[in-house]
Amino acid sequence: MNAGTKFAIGAVLIVGSVGYLMASGVKETGQYFLTPTELTQRIAVDPSFYNVGMKVGARVVPGTVSKDVATQTLRFQVTDGSARYPVVFHGLPPDTFNDSVEVVVEGRLQQDGVIYATNVLAKCGSRYEAVPKA
């Protein structure tokens, strides 16, 4: 076997393992990113969608935020205009969180219709412009 063939075998091994790692990574860690409306549609079709880790991108409904600093519990509702879901989050919300921001809620929807969030990311309003990195 000449060096070129041996190298090709090594290359196929590397490319194969990159491909395998990527495929299994997506399968094991990929999360649906849905709007509240899409979530409602999915749940209607497929009830097994409860208790599945996902991300929901929506806007906080103004006036629905209640913060209990002592127990570090944050309750609010999110909407995309039509569907609306209550969210419960234990932990520290980001600095930019308030009752009119766009948020990405990471968590699971339970049978009681509440999204139990493990993470809340706030997108910034129009006055926020981060310094470009590119």
Next chain:
Amino acid sequence: MTVLGSVALWVAFLVGVWGALAGIVGGLKDRPDLQRSAQHAVYAMCVALIVAVVSLEVALFRHDFNVEYVAAYTSRNLPIFYTWSALYAGQKGSLLFWATVLSLFGSLALLLTPRHHRVFLPYVAGVVALVASFFVSVMLFGQANPFQRLPYTPVDGNGLNPQLQNPGMVFHPPMLYLGYISITIPFAFAMAALLSKKLDADWLVAIRKWTLLSWLFLSIGICLGMWWAYVELGWGGYWAWDPVENASLLPWLTMTAFLHSVMIQEKRGMLKKWNLALIIGSWLLSIFGTFITRSGVISSVHSFTQSNVGYFFLAFLIVAGTTSFAVYATRLPLLEADARLESMVSREASFLFNNLLLIGIAFSVLWGTLFPILSELFQGTKVTVGPPFFNQVNIPLGLALLALTGIGPLIAWRRSSLPNLRRQFAVPATAGVFTLLVLLVAGMRDFYVLMAIGLGGFVTATVVQEFARGARARHRQYGEAYAVALGRLLARNRRRYGGYIVHTGIVILFVAFSGMAFKTETEATLRPGESVSLTSPYGDTYRFTHLGISQYDALNRQVTAATVEVARNGKNIGILTTEKRQHVDGLGRPTFQPSTEVGIMSTLRLDVYTVLAGVVNGTEQAVFRFTLNPLVWWVWYGGMVVALGGLIVMWPGGGAPAVKRTQAGYAVRLVAEQ
């Protein structure tokens, strides 16, 4: 001043278009008059753009809030230190900064390129002028003119986002920019070589230096970015696999691949096609990164508000990508390799695998970054992948790469004999196994961490062995004292030994990264006097006592500061302050969201990281997050070592003769060892 600025932009644009045409047509048709004119166009562009930058800075410092950009990013109470950095705080200004620095780099490249590379210069001038005028055209035609005036004059401006009012932020964006922008120069040389059909080894030298420079800027920029994220964002880490972070990593990976594979081309005349593709690819990735940040197609903490500027970049990316690869394709017959791979156990083969791994990592990062878009496009549902995906894929690949970092330098070019391998590997392999055993005995059971530190021991031993053998050879041959021999070794073979220093920095970074596997944290609501304990991964008990809250007004902000006493194993080790800041405008009205100021106590073993999350309804009861982050300090230290190594490699006085000297040194070393 804004009229002057706008006029300067138009001058830059028109001159740039002329320069692009004159350079490329002049080169192809061999017209010396056009060629000269193209180079002059780049200089003229540079002058015009500097005039524009000065105009914008004057407007910023004069608080001319009638200018929309000035009103959007500064305010009367903004510290002067940050006022000038507002130049690149917003989209419009950053486009101006891009174009200006590019024309400056382009002018330097034209001035500094040695005489025997003159043949490339018209094309280099043409490509630089083309790319720079694209950026100017986005400002002029994409509603992104920084000199645009408002129909009225606000009393005060919006001020700069508080998260950007951090010293790290003053240096981090321009450093990254310098990295991104300077990739255009090697790309321009690559296109020049392709267009002029002068594809001998000569152009490589010119390209390599510039690639090294932009690799260095990018490395420093990425490290500063990590530092900024760590001290300013308050989530407790320094790398979140955010799309914009990924975008900066991509060209860094492809350039790292190039800096290795280019050695194969220099020594063996192989991989010409691959190397050119890497350069073109790196440049396209830098434009792609700009596109990601501008367009808002992928949500990210960094993204600008959605604007049509993104479409300009997408169009440019497609046109530039198609054109450059079309030119590349027509020149492929000229890029045949001079030699073939002789053995799997050779430096060439290990570099090839190193390249495959780097490209594999780059591809997976690109794939993960684009996955939300791709999945929506092909499956109809948006699926996102986050840090778990990137870690799961890249930790094994990164470790394989780390292993090659040690293996590569130990294997000879062309082919290695078994006795040679035995002599080369004996000490480093023993060192690696020894490190592994020490860790196992110490109770470490995390597989990836064992691998990272074990391989780290192996790679470090290879570097030490290389330095020791080199110094000993000099000591024997020239009778120099060991210290002198070591210094001269480094000075005479900057490329090789500087490279080893970079490798050492990479080892430090890997070890530091693996420390994050052991971070521990706790959240607590404390009244003054109350405390909470946290056990560090080293087994020490840290006790945090809330001392009290103070509130005061500073220049442009209202501060709520909490003071925490930190004790390790019952012994007081210091006091940390963490703040919530509400920035205000000149009239005392709140601007922006409140921001957090982290309290950090760094030691070599771990960082104590405290965040004030909030105060309970005006009382002194406060909510904290306490994190113990092992080995973080070593990330910054490793970054500095990488930068130092990079500087040594590219320190002037090398160039073409240095290549020969390295080869000569290599031959001498073989003789000396046999």
